[in-house]
Amino acid sequence: MSNQPKQDGCCSGHHCSSEHTHAAKILTVLEPAAASTADGAGVLSAQAIVYRVHGMDCSSCAKSLERHMRSLPAVKEVSVNFSTGKMQLVSDGLPDEAVIREVAKAGYSAKRLERRTAREAVQKDRAGTVLTSLSGAFLALGFLVSLTSVPVWVSTILYALSIISGGLRPARSAVYAIKSKSLDMNVLMSVAALGAALIGEWLEGATVVWLFSIGNFLQTKSIEKTRDSIRNLMDLAPPEAWVKKGDSLTRMSVEEIGVGDVIVVKPGEKIPLDGEILFGHSSVNQAPITGESIPVDKQAGDAVFAGSVNESGALEIKVTKLVEDTAIARIIHLVEEAQEKKAPTQAFVDRFAAMYTPIVLVLALLVIVFPPLLGMGTWGEWFYKALELLVVACPCALVISTPVAIVSAIGNAARNGVLIKGGTFLERAGAIEAIAFDKTGTLTEGKPRVTQVVAAGETEEAILAIARTMEERSSHPIAQAIVAYAREKQVAALAGEDFQTLVGKGVQATIHGEVYYAGKPALFAELGADMSAWQEQIAALQAEGNTLIVIGTRKKLLGMIAVADTIREITVGAISKLKAAGISEIIMLTGDNAGTAQKVAAQTGVDRYFAELLPQDKVDAVKKLQQEGKVVAMVGDGINDAPALATADLGIAMGGAGTDTAMETADIVLMADNLEKLPHTVRISRKALVIIKQNIWFSIVVKLAALVLIFPGWLTLWLAVLSDTGAALLVILNSMRLLRVKS
Numbered sequence: 001m002s003n004q005p006k007q008d009g010c011c012s013g014h015h016c017s018s019e020h021t022h023a024a025k026i027l028t029v030l031e032p033a034a035a036s037t038a039d040g041a042g043v044l045s046a047q048a049i050v051y052r053v054h055g056m057d058c059s060s061c062a063k064s065l066e067r068h069m070r071s072l073p074a075v076k077e078v079s080v081n082f083s084t085g086k087m088q089l090v091s092d093g094l095p096d097e098a099v100i101r102e103v104a105k106a107g108y109s110a111k112r113l114e115r116r117t118a119r120e121a122v123q124k125d126r127a128g129t130v131l132t133s134l135s136g137a138f139l140a141l142g143f144l145v146s147l148t149s150v151p152v153w154v155s156t157i158l159y160a161l162s163i164i165s166g167g168l169r170p171a172r173s174a175v176y177a178i179k180s181k182s183l184d185m186n187v188l189m190s191v192a193a194l195g196a197a198l199i200g201e202w203l204e205g206a207t208v209v210w211l212f213s214i215g216n217f218l219q220t221k222s223i224e225k226t227r228d229s230i231r232n233l234m235d236l237a238p239p240e241a242w243v244k245k246g247d248s249l250t251r252m253s254v255e256e257i258g259v260g261d262v263i264v265v266k267p268g269e270k271i272p273l274d275g276e277i278l279f280g281h282s283s284v285n286q287a288p289i290t291g292e293s294i295p296v297d298k299q300a301g302d303a304v305f306a307g308s309v310n311e312s313g314a315l316e317i318k319v320t321k322l323v324e325d326t327a328i329a330r331i332i333h334l335v336e337e338a339q340e341k342k343a344p345t346q347a348f349v350d351r352f353a354a355m356y357t358p359i360v361l362v363l364a365l366l367v368i369v370f371p372p373l374l375g376m377g378t379w380g381e382w383f384y385k386a387l388e389l390l391v392v393a394c395p396c397a398l399v400i401s402t403p404v405a406i407v408s409a410i411g412n413a414a415r416n417g418v419l420i421k422g423g424t425f426l427e428r429a430g431a432i433e434a435i436a437f438d439k440t441g442t443l444t445e446g447k448p449r450v451t452q453v454v455a456a457g458e459t460e461e462a463i464l465a466i467a468r469t470m471e472e473r474s475s476h477p478i479a480q481a482i483v484a485y486a487r488e489k490q491v492a493a494l495a496g497e498d499f500q501t502l503v504g505k506g507v508q509a510t511i512h513g514e515v516y517y518a519g520k521p522a523l524f525a526e527l528g529a530d531m532s533a534w535q536e537q538i539a540a541l542q543a544e545g546n547t548l549i550v551i552g553t554r555k556k557l558l559g560m561i562a563v564a565d566t567i568r569e570i571t572v573g574a575i576s577k578l579k580a581a582g583i584s585e586i587i588m589l590t591g592d593n594a595g596t597a598q599k600v601a602a603q604t605g606v607d608r609y610f611a612e613l614l615p616q617d618k619v620d621a622v623k624k625l626q627q628e629g630k631v632v633a634m635v636g637d638g639i640n641d642a643p644a645l646a647t648a649d650l651g652i653a654m655g656g657a658g659t660d661t662a663m664e665t666a667d668i669v670l671m672a673d674n675l676e677k678l679p680h681t682v683r684i685s686r687k688a689l690v691i692i693k694q695n696i697w698f699s700i701v702v703k704l705a706a707l708v709l710i711f712p713g714w715l716t717l718w719l720a721v722l723s724d725t726g727a728a729l730l731v732i733l734n735s736m737r738l739l740r741v742k743s
Helices: 023-037 059-070 096-105 126-146 152-179 185-198 202-236 327-340 344-373 379-392 396-400 403-415 423-430 439-443 460-471 477-488 521-527 535-543 571-580 594-604 615-627 642-647 660-665 678-710 717-740
Strands: 049-054 075-081 086-091 109-112 240-245 248-253 262-265 275-279 282-285 296-298 315-319 418-420 434-438 449-455 496-502 506-511 514-519 547-552 557-564 585-589 608-610 632-636 650-654 668-670
Touching: 049 096, 059 075, 059 086, 059 096, 059 152, 059 185, 059 396, 086 096, 096 109, 126 152, 126 202, 152 185, 152 202, 185 202, 185 379, 185 717, 202 403, 202 717, 327 403, 327 418, 344 379, 344 396, 344 423, 344 678, 379 678, 379 717, 396 678, 396 717, 403 418, 403 423, 403 678, 403 717, 418 423, 418 678, 423 650, 423 678, 434 439, 434 615, 439 585, 439 594, 449 460, 449 477, 449 535, 460 477, 460 496, 460 506, 460 514, 460 547, 460 557, 477 547, 477 557, 496 514, 514 521, 521 547, 535 547, 535 557, 535 594, 571 585, 571 594, 571 678, 585 594, 585 615, 594 608, 608 615, 615 632, 615 642, 632 642, 642 650, 668 678, 678 717
Parallel strands: 434 585, 434 632, 585 608, 632 650, 650 668
Antiparallel strands: 049 086, 049 109, 075 086, 240 248, 240 262, 262 315, 275 315, 282 296, 418 668, 449 557, 496 506, 506 514, 514 547, 547 557
């Protein structure tokens, strides 16, 4: 670690020659970091055409459809993702009509997505609703008829009609599943229903089909609701905008508007595209993008985002992003990509389910053959038990226990201004024990302010006048803070000449024939000025966390200006909430001296700090925390802190709404430039882990209970179906609770 105080980021001391001297190094770190976080699940080449598939309510459905599409000669690559309901396909000129027709053969409906911003019309499965209703009606009518003196064959025909109407779609899907060598739930249920009919259990068969049909209907509706929780954000951005053409306004579709066009947004209207304000000022509600509950004041030069609401004044906005590249479109695109990536738990459950189903199927065959041969009962009795085993072999609830929870949690986080880049990072966020924060711009405002002016033999106004004269030509944040303070005090600059920058030390200028200097104390020590009378005061001010700018000549010190970064208003509350959420240790990493670090730590509630760090030292600090056995998250701005973000178990970037790099590279992105959503991120992640565990254990217990109840004869076929579809529905509903977790 360096003994010289370093400012967070890259600047060493006052007036560094470059604000981001490490930019080149950082860019080389960001791309590998991004590559390492993506698992590539469900993502094909850039030529892939994307289709939205409706009707999939289990990952086995997606696998069956994927295998069916892969069997077509024209299809080169295909990936079907259950979590998002999307199919990506690369083919040798296969027309959309043929693709949609093949998907329909497998029992689902599909629609091509022209672009990621396209608003999708809600597809209602009227045919499925009608068939399910008919199945239920025939089943009820058959049961009522069986209670009368009408011949049995009448009720049998009604039960058969119930099986045909309710089982038409599952049977068709089962055929394609078998062709693609896949044993999904449609196959198992179809065999169970046919088997029941073959042994004369028509009521059981019809009940199985109807329960399965209505269970599928409810599951599909529930899962679509979780998928749409993010997709519906696109509706927040209006489809048309007023475009300024000379002195007139023209109403145009947002797809027709290009970069550089000027749009006009009236008070109360939603902003249709990302842009920069040219004229006007207003209060803008950015909640859909950043999750901020309080509107933000905007004026000329400020950036605005599509989907945010212009609450007061009229704005003229120069468009900076096409409709497909707006922040809200990128959020939706990145979230859907994140939802396609399997979490470790989901991958484990899928492997378990892949072994579980064949094992139970083999067990069902053994149950059909061996007990009757050993004289332990009739063939019909054990065939019925085998059918029950087939139903129990369907691991629907177990397979969807993780993906639906992950989709719901990631969707909730995105609506609250937090972009979680995949199930892996959601699970990791739930396991975080320690969070390391970059200080400048994260815990603090990152904007230095003058805290004190110390004058010796001169008035405060005289010190500020000399300082302003020298600092006005500098773009350094400390210089700008001194100039702003002088303006606030209405102190004017003096006439100066021969301005020079002393790199890393300060500035000098000639004022009224006298050469004056402004810089850190070390500059005046080099100049040979007598500083003995100032040492105690310098040490005291630095211990309070101030950066000192000394004003004077070679022979005489006129005074000092103390400048300090200020704590963000929400920092203390955010850290307190993080501790309440279960984070055991909060750490601060800073390039400032130990005195400044200690003061900020005391003010914010930070448990531990590492001071006087260079950017590479922050990496070492993160590694040290990991060596202590902690799962560590690092929070920074996504650029200067890229090496430390990449090293940590979880990299969290702030201010992603205005930073493409942060949105693309960090594991988790806080869209607003503050910490208020970080506690919510931890809570939703931990809640997701709890719900996933609940779902898995519930699914396993229900299956085991059903297996145990089969052999004493206490489980009927329709109860087996009810336990399967009911368990799946309960797992989905339990996962959907994550959509309602409030920040």
